[in-house]
Amino acid sequence: MTGRLYGLGIGPGDPELITLKALRVLRGAAVVAYPAPETGDSLARRIAAPHLDGRQEEIAIRMPIHDAAFPKDDIYDGAAENLGRQLEAGRDVAVLCEGDPFFYGSFMYLFGRMAERYPVEVVPGVSSLTACAAALGAPLAARNDVLTVVPAPLDEAALRARLEGAEAAAIIKVGRHLPKVRRVLRALGVLEGARYIEHATMASQRVLPLASLPDDAAPYFSMILLHRRGEAWS
Amino acid sequence: MTGRLYGLGIGPGDPELITLKALRVLRGAAVVAYPAPETGDSLARRIAAPHLDGRQEEIAIRMPIHDAAFPKDDIYDGAAENLGRQLEAGRDVAVLCEGDPFFYGSFMYLFGRMAERYPVEVVPGVSSLTACAAALGAPLAARNDVLTVVPAPLDEAALRARLEGAEAAAIIKVGRHLPKVRRVLRALGVLEGARYIEHATMASQRVLPLASLPDDAAPYFSMILLHRRGEAWS
Structure with a gap:
């Protein structure tokens, strides 16, 4: 019997925001894999740590994780081969995914390499999107709002075009x-109403008006939320 | 001591997709409230049912829940007053919310009426958005995709305009x-690639190409997902 590959949504950061299902799968899997930086701790592993009991084999998939320019194909090829061997040995493999595996997650790179050859199940998790809205204490979208999720790496013109018409927007x-x-x-005249959230639901969470934030780099796990009610964003 | 009002995300349908935090809050609250149709079962209560132990006071907020034309202001005014009395008596109140409270949830109507007068906390949940992607077995959005969430009640021209440029879209x-x-x-020439998901993660879940679905009404809890890779949606 081939093992099963799980893309396991473990939530946005607070270990208590894992689902009962993800916890069950996590504890039942023989192998737990997770993305990790080249050296040091894996955020995904840190989120799941209170739920690990030390009996599982752990596989860290190490790479410069937030460097979009770094070619990661070889690393994912190798990881897929490595995890595939575990599955072929009949062992279930749970890949820990911050937030939700299919919401801008790096799990898609393993999924794309493995879904045709092995049984794969994705367990959805609480995404950073709704975690940030909860941290902010304001609805993300309601009624017939169109909600647009825009990655900040887009160029300036594209960012502007995509944000122009949205009633509600998240810049990730x-x-x-x-x-x-x-x-x-x-x-766009919407700077005043923009809210900034960093490390939502983690101990290091920060929530503040974007206008109050010093104009230098933010961490990767940060988001800006906008909501326009009627004519004004608020 | 005033009680605390919780907007409790209980996930998309599978009772196992509740978070540990929501479960803790649910079990600790003296009062559990939920939206319900005028007669019959509440979906939110049904999702949480395996986790209720019968010791809590239950308050059903009854209304024609999916009739957008029905004026619900009086009902929400009354519910806010009723729940406010519970809070003033020092009792915590957990409002059960399908999916996530701040992702197109009706909790916003209570939040808007109560957040300035009472302590309110929102516990984020797994939203239908990522649950549908997991059910479909395909990434919702990745890399620098712009993801657009569009409510189907918009008029035809608005729907078309909002969907025209999106790499990834969810029609809710x-x-x-x-x-x-x-x-x-x-x-828009994208009917072929569109996927339809109904009642994601529930026993009644259905996933099929939109083109295979008979052209009559879908249930309220249904979603269409689209993803365009390069020139073609798939």
């Missing part, structure tokens, strides 16, 4: 793109 | 708007 992966995002929001 | 609240949505997707 802010990181070093903060100054550019701020320019776009100022040009 | 399909219900009786199915024929209109289908016309829009056909006009």
